[in-house]
């Protein structure tokens with residue numbers, strides 16, 4: 492069973508682009524040709540799915556990783572969950588690495604059920620990685636790590652989130668001098684120690700916000716075998732220059748998520764048509780990230 496970190500590294504290398512396209516697909520962002528005919532959950536979700544499919548088909552030569560944020564589907568109940576599940580399935584079928592962004596967790600037994608849902612072949616959802624909330628400690632992580640090892644899947648654990656108020660908890664100092672997020676980084680490195688692939692990275696990754704360049708640079712050094720999922724690019728204000736420290740000297744070790752900046756690109760450049768506008772933004776983003784990375788490597 493191939494390690495998920497190795498599959499992720501190959502997918503990124505295939506297109507030379509560490510972008511994860513965030514499918515936080517919302518009714519208000521849909522291009523005109525995908526506009527629902529009525530406001531029923533069924534119709535909206537059918538349009539969201541139709542758009543996701545067209546986007547996945549149209550972006551495949553540029554991007555090979557997608558992150559599907561469950562909240563934008565769950566809000567519609569069953570039709571939304573069906574669209575979420577189908578989007579993940581379709582993404583994998585088309586050769587994308589699919590991250591289910593669900594931030595799941597609970598006590599060990601219940602975490603085991605969540606882990607089965609996302610990381611086992613018999614589970615209800617087909618994905619390569621799932622995002623996990625670490626507040627419950629090792630009991631809640633072990634079931635995910637075990638299934639990740641067994642089935643060649645992976646998880647991303649929240650370490651330093653992109654949002655401003657994350658500091659209220661994550662930056663609190665501990666008695667031993669570390670901050671809470673540094674302790675979490677050390678735990679995540681430990682949890683992932685047995686799942687390191689031939690690319691040098693583990694199937695247990697960390698979520699590290701692009702909005703914290705100094706912290707993410709320090710975390711890259713602190714967690715040399717932990718791949719990062721880096722949200723916060725674009726709509727939350729981070730740019731390529733803020734990301735250099737997330738990557739290793741070979742340009743590996745991080746996948747950068749962008750959701751609204753890609754999904755809303757067609758609203759900013761209506762003259763291009765929705766797919767060309769999204770593609771143009773993906774190319775611009777790739778150049779921005781790699782320019783930031785090259786500059787970081789030269790410094």
Ligand SMILES: O=C(O)c1cc(=O)[nH]c(=O)n1[C@@H]1O[C@H](COP(=O)(O)O)[C@@H](O)[C@H]1O
Nearest residue numbers: 560622652653654698722726727749750751
């Ligand atoms: O786990 C995440 O993906 C995540 C963690 C974090 O610290 N910050 C963060 O923005 N995210 C997610 O990343 C996406 C960011 O979306 P945009 O700001 O539109 O690019 C959303 O799906 C968020 O839920």
